[in-house]
Amino acid sequence: MATIYDVAKQAGVSPKTVSRVINGDAPVGTKTRDAVEAAIRELDYRPSRAARTMRSSRSGLIGLITGAISRGDGSAGPSGLPDLFIVQAIQRVVAEAGLTLMIADTGGEADRASELVATFAQHRVEGLVYVADHHQRIDDLDPRGAPLVLANCFDAAGTPAVLPDDRAGQRALVERVIAAGHRRIGYLTLPAGMVATELRSQGYREALEAAGIAFDPELEIEGFADRGEGPKPFLTSALDQLLALEDRPSVICCGNDELALRLYGELRERGIRVPQEISVAGYDDYRVISETLYPPLTTADLNYRGIGEAAARRLLSLIAGAPAPTEVELVGGPVCWRQSVTEH
Template identity: 45%
Template sequence: MSTIHDVAEKAGVSIKTVSRVLNDASSVSEKTRKRIEHAMQALDFAPSAAARMLRGRPTDLVAVIADQLTTTPDSSEIIKGIQSVCEDLGKMLIIGETGGQAHVASRLVADMRTRRVEAIIFATTFHRPVTVTDTLGQTPAVLANCFEAASRFAEVIPDDEGGGYAAAETVLRAGHRKIAFLQLIEGMVATRLRLQGFRRAMQDHGVRPNDAWLLHGATPGVEDEFAQLRTTIDGLFAGAERPTAILCGNDKMAIRVIFLLQRRGLRVPEDVSVVGFDDFRLLSEASDPGLTTVTLPYREIGALAARRALAKDLAPGIVRVPCRAVLRGTVAAPSGGKAGQ
């Protein structure tokens, strides 16, 4: 790779003169400037990002430090949101993945600071707390899909409580009162917040939840996290009192629930309404009928985090991005038929 010394030698000038051209100094004659520019082109010379920063110019580099975003199909939308803002503003995105290892994160932070990135965005695959222990110096930082207990940074997260409310309200407005909620893994931030939203919606509509129908549809630490769903569905429909609507922790769970209901001879939505969460379109739009769900706004989260980072809008605090209902074909008014008998 050519250096400033090579350019100076080829152009027959001093290194200081080449430096002046790189800094757009007016003290260099037009003839000398063109000779140096021709030398740069001939040598395929490009000044380093670090050198640009030393000259007081932005490097146009933005860093994302994530756990496993690029290999997680749904949450990779966060990267797409960040990338869209970078493209609009003429920035280049650098992505480093930690694999969940703190020492890798520390190394990546140090590397990004060496590259003089204009901002660092920390992002996670699911809504969870994090602790940023690395020294960031003056580098702006924003958290996307995660938060610190101390709230030292600008943090952009999904409004999971609002999403739980939206899911419940979708079936309540359709007339359902017998509603089961199959939640995500116990202990997750999203699980707790969505249940709060569900309970709030039920209270607002004057409906008392059946606590026996508030279950966890996913099992942690197993190859098939939905392996117990069949047993769960069997339990819901074993007695005389049965739900007419089932809310699910995510779209993958909802699709499995629909399959299990159909195996029992129940139609969706004629006999049982089903609502997912995420709006993972490879599933929600491909199912027949289309899956009514609640969007998890990953792309918006990424885009908003990038805008705040690059605008230096770094006031500590949380921005919650709405999780909105997406109405398709798996919710209808209760029929009073097989399910609710």
């Protein structure tokens, strides 16, 4: 790879002058500039980031750690993948800011995270993002001085974090369902104990309350067991319970789109048509499911991209010297109204 000295020699000037042409620091004579630019093109010269980094101690790098902390064994909550949307969004924002993204993965072992931070520290990254695969609390992570932002997770230390607004999202969806004329609203939740489960349930209840509908505990059932014991029979019995109710729900909201997909299967198995006989709603707007199902699924957009964008922007502003926020940032998404819930 050509160096600045090669270019200088080729153009018959000093290396410093080449540097000036590249960076536009100081005025350079027109003829000199042309000669230098020609030499750069001829040699296909690219300035070495490493050398620049040494001199300026600005590496132009952002480190990203994705953490399938609880995923390794497969017992995790939602279906993996979507967190990659967050990574995509972060990549885009970082690139727009002229920085380059380095990524690493804990491969499921939580304690590897600090190892990865060390690697990033060697590269003198200017900032770090930690992306979790689902809304969760994580152990504190020492970023060794670099600004750190958490995406889709939070910690006890109050590190700046960007989270999905599960409560508001579920509330908006249920309110919209109520506006469509529904009163008896079943809710099949994700596994109890997960952060998203609790917040969405809260949103569900708030929507009911705001509409003056009493919360009926019989309508809210855990519908998604760990993969270990097989979710199918679990869902079957949950559905049995809902359908056996005297005052049957006219719509069933699901903890996420995957659960809604299973529910479609269950209902069709029993000859119950969606949405004519019962309406179904999901959560996440996982498009491969929500747009592909027939009828297309009404759901709430979890907005992974928005989370990634917000996290990246927050990180950039921290790097620029902004003070760390004291509160987490909540990112919401719109209700995606399709054809799986009847209107009126």
